[in-house]
Amino acid sequence: MDQIFDRALEQNPQSAELLKAFRPVITLQRKLAESLTLPALDYSAIDPERLRAGVPVNRQIDLFSGEEDLKEVALALADAVVEGLPSLAGDMHHLSEWIAAGKIRPADFLKTAANAEDGAALKHPDASPSNASFLMSLVARVVLETRAKEVAKVLEGYAWEKGYCPVCGSFPSIALIEEQGGKRFLHCSACGRDWRYTRVICPCCEKEAQSGMEYYYVENKTQESAFICDQCKKYLVTLYRAGRLLARDMDVSAISLVHLDMILQDKGYEPMAVCVWNTLR
Ligand SMILES: [Zn+2]
Ligand SMILES: [Zn+2]
Structure with a gap:
């Protein structure tokens, strides 16, 4: 966890305050959940x-x-x-x-x-x-x-085709798209579960896109984006992953990308999952 936080701080200086605020809690939570x-x-x-x-x-x-x-x-x-x-x-x-x-x-x-x-x-x-x-x-x-x-x-082995978490029923806080194969995984911040979900349907309202989904990008940052749905007016911060080399914690990633939350909320969209970090203003 130390390495994950150090790297997040290095790559996302704009989120340093929030990362430092949540570091002791998240580090302890992961440790407790192990034992x-x-x-x-x-x-x-x-x-x-x-x-x-x-x-x-x-x-x-x-x-x-x-x-x-x-x-x-x-x-x-x-x-x-x-x-x-x-x-x-x-x-x-x-x-x-x-x-x-x-x-x-x-x-x-x-x-x-x-x-x-x-x-x-x-x-x-x-x-x-x-x-x-x-x-x-x-x-x-x-x-x-x-x-x-x-x-x-x-x-394992059972089909789950919903946009909310199979374990606890919460909506995802962040998504990850693998560069190889392009699969989308949704992440639940309430329980930590990740599950695969089709890229052409909104996880929240199940609207199917005719021609790809709309994504919001910040200039010069092609790995960070947010999926936006014009039917339910929700967004989902989305990360593109080039490789599996570096260990990642999806909640740390979500906190690192909180600037996207602010931009999308200013545009009138709501997060799919309300988390303490994306509602702190
Ligand atoms: Zn869950
Ligand atoms: Zn929707």
Whole structure:
């Protein structure tokens, strides 16, 4: 991760502030997702027919059981937030106190939020709801990334033809097009899953293009672009990859290209997936 961040900083000096702000959090999230032990889920309940019909895994089984032990994960992430975003220190301190004392149980909250129609808000008298949700979304990513890796084995060989994530149902935050073969892969920032999707259909509204899709480019930067859909008015930042030599983290890439988000949002388009970095203004 260190190399990935160093290279991103070198190549995208315009995003340095955001990259530095998210570096401690993302580095820790990847580490936690490697080592986190979660209670076993019964993936045999996933129905291939429903997958084929476009029902993602999280709508077939509960990816948040409520039994996860996430106290240490949440406390460590709160510390990482303070490291990158010192202005949030006060709120993170208040939230950490309650989490440490067991007054907030992240596993309960995430289970409730996953089953609520419009999500759920975490309430603390001294912390802003948006900062509380931010912390919980960081915890959720670690759990979902761990689950997405487990689910990957189940999904192997099954068809998935939707523009939203097969694991958690979120829309993609960034896409990658391979130079060789030209395949497009969509990336989900909620769980980290990547999946292949046709290049001639909008992932969001499924509009099919008659003659190729419209892409927005910044001058002199042929590897960075954004797919734009004039039907649903959404955009998707898209990266072209020449080779597989360098390790890449798609969330770091998305943060690196946040200048495209700003340009497209100024033109009246909305991101397919709302992420903390593309809504920070
Ligand atoms: Zn996902
Ligand atoms: Zn569309």
